[in-house]
Amino acid sequence: MSLRSDLNSTPALPNPDLRLVPLPSPTHLPIQCVLSHIEAGCLATAPLAPTAAGLMTVVCVAAERQLPGWGSGFGHPLIPMLFLLLAGWSILAVPCFALGLASADRVNPGSYGELVTRLNELKASREAWSGKAASEGRDAVHRSISLQIDSIESDLRCRDLRWLLGSGYITLWRRLNGAEALLSLSEPTTRVMAWAEENLARLTQSTIAGAPEMSARLKEALQSLNNATTPARPNPDEEWPAVGDAVPVAHFGWEDGVHAKARATVWQIQRAISEYRTNRYAGLVAVRKQLIGASGITALTLYGLLWLAIASGVDTNVLVAATGCYLLGGLVGLFNLLYLQARTDSAIDDYGLTVARLFVTPQLAGLAAVLGVIIASVIGSTQATGLNLGASFNLMERPANILAAAAVALSPGIVLRQLRRRTEEYKEELGSSRQGKPRGRKAGNDAVST
Numbered sequence: 001m002s003l004r005s006d007l008n009s010t011p012a013l014p015n016p017d018l019r020l021v022p023l024p025s026p027t028h029l030p031i032q033c034v035l036s037h038i039e040a041g042c043l044a045t046a047p048l049a050p051t052a053a054g055l056m057t058v059v060c061v062a063a064e065r066q067l068p069g070w071g072s073g074f075g076h077p078l079i080p081m082l083f084l085l086l087a088g089w090s091i092l093a094v095p096c097f098a099l100g101l102a103s104a105d106r107v108n109p110g111s112y113g114e115l116v117t118r119l120n121e122l123k124a125s126r127e128a129w130s131g132k133a134a135s136e137g138r139d140a141v142h143r144s145i146s147l148q149i150d151s152i153e154s155d156l157r158c159r160d161l162r163w164l165l166g167s168g169y170i171t172l173w174r175r176l177n178g179a180e181a182l183l184s185l186s187e188p189t190t191r192v193m194a195w196a197e198e199n200l201a202r203l204t205q206s207t208i209a210g211a212p213e214m215s216a217r218l219k220e221a222l223q224s225l226n227n228a229t230t231p232a233r234p235n236p237d238e239e240w241p242a243v244g245d246a247v248p249v250a251h252f253g254w255e256d257g258v259h260a261k262a263r264a265t266v267w268q269i270q271r272a273i274s275e276y277r278t279n280r281y282a283g284l285v286a287v288r289k290q291l292i293g294a295s296g297i298t299a300l301t302l303y304g305l306l307w308l309a310i311a312s313g314v315d316t317n318v319l320v321a322a323t324g325c326y327l328l329g330g331l332v333g334l335f336n337l338l339y340l341q342a343r344t345d346s347a348i349d350d351y352g353l354t355v356a357r358l359f360v361t362p363q364l365a366g367l368a369a370v371l372g373v374i375i376a377s378v379i380g381s382t383q384a385t386g387l388n389l390g391a392s393f394n395l396m397e398r399p400a401n402i403l404a405a406a407a408v409a410l411s412p413g414i415v416l417r418q419l420r421r422r423t424e425e426y427k428e429e430l431g432s433s434r435q436g437k438p439r440g441r442k443a444g445n446d447a448v449s450t
Helices: 003-008 030-045 049-064 078-099 109-129 136-156 167-185 189-204 211-228 257-311 316-341 353-381 400-408 417-432
Strands: none
Touching: 030 078, 049 078, 049 257, 049 316, 078 257, 109 136, 109 167, 136 167, 167 189, 167 257, 189 211, 189 257, 211 257, 257 316, 257 353, 257 417, 316 353, 316 400, 353 400
16 A cells, blocks of 8 residues: 555544434424423422322311212212322422423533533534535544534423433433544544543543553553654754645644554543443433332322221321321431431532432331331330220320331431442542543533532
């Protein structure tokens, strides 16, 4: 192969990542946007609806001794049960509908703002190379980046449930990181070297598997890039080009094989770091979904047990006292969570996982408080004659049960300890991969502080 063909060769583009292939975004009519916000509001409040309906049920029973629909022509407890569930759900969903939880800028403004900022940086790079002649390889890279920019802008305008679920942000971060990594195949060598140095600093204290090997490859690539930016003098008697003269490609030659391999190395490692961080954020989103799903199922089960007790003719005073224990346990669990949360790192956006724990922990603590009173009564019945659960919830006559309820309400912290440990591991891994980065460029998709 001739020297000219070597200089005109371009680095081969990698195989396309099917996860980064954009899909056309549908056009949303105003009525579709309204329906999307209603769906998002209903989905956001679904786990809390049974708890709200349960409290409304106890209030109705205590105040009027009669439930809506009970004693009517049907006279079946399922009628007021479903009526109060839908009423509680509607009361919670209306404010959430006003919040517009189907929009990317409403659900997580921090992540949305960071996406827009980084997208504007990509658009500035596109404007810099637009209208300029480029090789076939560079032109293909530019087309791919432009396609991703247009797709991300279109998706950010969508109104659907992907933002509330968190999957929409994760998908766009994968596309954006992939497009940014492609810049290392086309941008000037000095910028590519700056990105390589940034990634090298991030790998220093990172827990990414194979970080030492990637650091060694980056150092080798930096050396190759540095040599390529230094004009070589093959002959001591050769005159340097005058100011304004065209410099031969052989002096800089980003398109030679060694230089192309160095750029490909920077691209691969930058993609690996970005995927590592995005996968950790996806893990936080998955944990949040599991937690909210478990909370919704637990709340619905408790609501069913409440109506089973009502249909069985349990005394109203017992229901009210048990509800009081539930609220007391929820308050104790909430204070305990706030105490633990004050000692954790909140600088990294966890995509609503902390807020989900604020709703789930009081629910579990309230259930534990009710079980604590029952357990204390069972233990006390071994020293007395018989077991009377109705009298056990009479907290005025048995104030010791208040202490039992408050003590057992702290037990959900033990149940959620593994979840909290897993969350902190994700945050530590995210924090380790962003330390030591230069101030001139944001690293990773930290939505609040990076």
